[in-house]
Amino acid sequence: MCGIVAYVGRKIAQPLLIEGLKRLEYRGYDSAGIAVIDQSGDLFIRRAVGRISVLESVLQQDKVQCQASIGMGHTRWATHGTVTELNAHPHTDDSGHIALVHNGIIENYAALKKFLTEKGHTFRSQTDTEVLAMLIGDVYNDIKARNHLAAGTSLLQKAVQAALHEVEGTYGIAVICKDEPDTLIVARKGSPLIIGVGQDEYIVASDASAIVGHTAQVIYLNDNEMAVLRPDSFRTTTIDDVDVHPVVTQLENKLEEYELGDYPHYMLKEIFEQPHAIENCTRGRLELRENRVVLGGLANFTKELLHARRIILTGQGTAWHAGLVGDYLLEDLAKIVTEATYASEFRYRNPLVEDNTVVIAISQSGETADTLAAMREAKEKGALSLGIVNAVGSTIAREVDGGVYLHAGPEIGVASTKAFTCQCVVLTMLALYLGRRRFMSPQIHQELIDGLASIPELMNRVLQQSDLVRQITEEYCERENWLFLGRGYQYPVALEGALKLKEISYIHAEGMPAAEMKHGPIALISDGMPVVFLATRGYQYDKVISNIEEVRARGGKIIAVATEGDENIKRYSQHVIYVPDIHESLQPLLTVVPLQLIAYHAALHRGCNVDKPRNLAKSVTVE
Numbered sequence: 001m002c003g004i005v006a007y008v009g010r011k012i013a014q015p016l017l018i019e020g021l022k023r024l025e026y027r028g029y030d031s032a033g034i035a036v037i038d039q040s041g042d043l044f045i046r047r048a049v050g051r052i053s054v055l056e057s058v059l060q061q062d063k064v065q066c067q068a069s070i071g072m073g074h075t076r077w078a079t080h081g082t083v084t085e086l087n088a089h090p091h092t093d094d095s096g097h098i099a100l101v102h103n104g105i106i107e108n109y110a111a112l113k114k115f116l117t118e119k120g121h122t123f124r125s126q127t128d129t130e131v132l133a134m135l136i137g138d139v140y141n142d143i144k145a146r147n148h149l150a151a152g153t154s155l156l157q158k159a160v161q162a163a164l165h166e167v168e169g170t171y172g173i174a175v176i177c178k179d180e181p182d183t184l185i186v187a188r189k190g191s192p193l194i195i196g197v198g199q200d201e202y203i204v205a206s207d208a209s210a211i212v213g214h215t216a217q218v219i220y221l222n223d224n225e226m227a228v229l230r231p232d233s234f235r236t237t238t239i240d241d242v243d244v245h246p247v248v249t250q251l252e253n254k255l256e257e258y259e260l261g262d263y264p265h266y267m268l269k270e271i272f273e274q275p276h277a278i279e280n281c282t283r284g285r286l287e288l289r290e291n292r293v294v295l296g297g298l299a300n301f302t303k304e305l306l307h308a309r310r311i312i313l314t315g316q317g318t319a320w321h322a323g324l325v326g327d328y329l330l331e332d333l334a335k336i337v338t339e340a341t342y343a344s345e346f347r348y349r350n351p352l353v354e355d356n357t358v359v360i361a362i363s364q365s366g367e368t369a370d371t372l373a374a375m376r377e378a379k380e381k382g383a384l385s386l387g388i389v390n391a392v393g394s395t396i397a398r399e400v401d402g403g404v405y406l407h408a409g410p411e412i413g414v415a416s417t418k419a420f421t422c423q424c425v426v427l428t429m430l431a432l433y434l435g436r437r438r439f440m441s442p443q444i445h446q447e448l449i450d451g452l453a454s455i456p457e458l459m460n461r462v463l464q465q466s467d468l469v470r471q472i473t474e475e476y477c478e479r480e481n482w483l484f485l486g487r488g489y490q491y492p493v494a495l496e497g498a499l500k501l502k503e504i505s506y507i508h509a510e511g512m513p514a515a516e517m518k519h520g521p522i523a524l525i526s527d528g529m530p531v532v533f534l535a536t537r538g539y540q541y542d543k544v545i546s547n548i549e550e551v552r553a554r555g556g557k558i559i560a561v562a563t564e565g566d567e568n569i570k571r572y573s574q575h576v577i578y579v580p581d582i583h584e585s586l587q588p589l590l591t592v593v594p595l596q597l598i599a600y601h602a603a604l605h606r607g608c609n610v611d612k613p614r615n616l617a618k619s620v621t622v623e
């Protein structure tokens, strides 16, 4: 949520910042801006409402590109203050010496603003960020006036440290000052920042996508840490100025993985990448001949997991839906009491965390504020904390006691697709890993790991039906209300199908257990309303057919996702999308694919921006 990129080195900063902002645009795209220190030693700032392309046009009007080799950029997802140029970042103090970009929320900004206003400062925007810029400027001028800094100490560093001590809330910030034109200061608490280490240069960003094209050497800044970066030196400290030994690590993903390639949209690319992503996710983890699942990141916690009194799966949105699939899997296959809970609810309901509770945080980005807070809460209450995360080096991944990476590759489309299926795959592997050590027979285990290994190939068969799904979708995509219904393992898939449709095509959709429909929502069904039924082979198949009948009797149009070979279903449905036959516990991995495609084709047909839906941004780093 919001993207930051900052550079200090020997190259011209401006094109680098724009390129970085384009890569970060999926994290927020209502307005953007850059600040650099130009040759005459002044701050050069340009901001614009809209996409990065709008900012680029604004910059082109300047005719001459600024030659500065220090600067920063920001792409915004508004929290405080409407979407206007004045509210876009970077913000400056009122002397115009200091510029700042910020991700996060300054919670005590109102009190700070009052204090600074009373001191005579004048604010131009409605943002919390401007308050922080002003505070840093105020402290800077105070220290300067007292003139008591030891030689060689950065005044800007001292001012940032002092200001951050006054701040409550979360931040990932980059700061520059025209009086220290070779110094870039960055700091974090609760909002990710990664420092890319190059040859005589540093490129800092809120995620690796803006760094990977420049260097693979990175330092992940921890909460309450900051760095003072100059072309020829850097120093990492805590906010309290205690030196921190920087750990330089290697980025895992390659630049090509962030590229669109031949696809028109990231979402479509990521839907079609799923078979490959699942192969990567299961590589080295499914040992078919030995009939074994190997999960290295959990090896030290097997005992705790096997004797867990309760497993709590927590996440938000799509990740929570995967958690719900995991809830069914772990109870059904491993016979462990499991609960899937929204992280945002868990965190604030003063949850009971009994002895032997294991909390598993599920998150693509590893940065979702609610999920992170829930995981910390559970950990503080004594639970073993584990993570199922895609982004390597992310905050959740670093803070949990152990866990499993998805290895799905970067997910850029705002609507999560391949992360969902890989999260379900990891949860399936976990259920098998534990199930086999508890009550599961070797035969069932073998059947299931063979089934899981066959998913990429079977999924490719489902993907080949994209055109059929498009035709069906186009028939109904002017309808403003859809329902998605499923039972058992298919209930979370119904929720996921509805979420995908609403978030990218702005069609109102609800997902629910098929049986729940009779308890109220059936009143919604009107003539011609599209209702997607997950009607695959399984022990509740007949019950689903009864639910289909109830909808048909009220004029609903049935789109069934059914098992290949099921001819019977055609008698009840206007349309059937077939998926290959597989064990019930593995079906969500196949049935979700047509629903992702329905959402994609509906959004496209309705002229929506598939990868950057309105009001949304990838990775929600505020609570």
Ligand code: F6R
Pocket (backbone or CB within 6 Å): 315, 316, 317, 318, 319, 320, 362, 363, 364, 365, 366, 367, 368, 371, 414, 415, 416, 417, 499, 500, 503, 619, 620
């Ligand atoms: C929906 C979607 C969101 C995320 C949710 C959690 O398509 O992408 O619902 O699933 O914001 O994000 P992560 O997985 O990054 O914690």
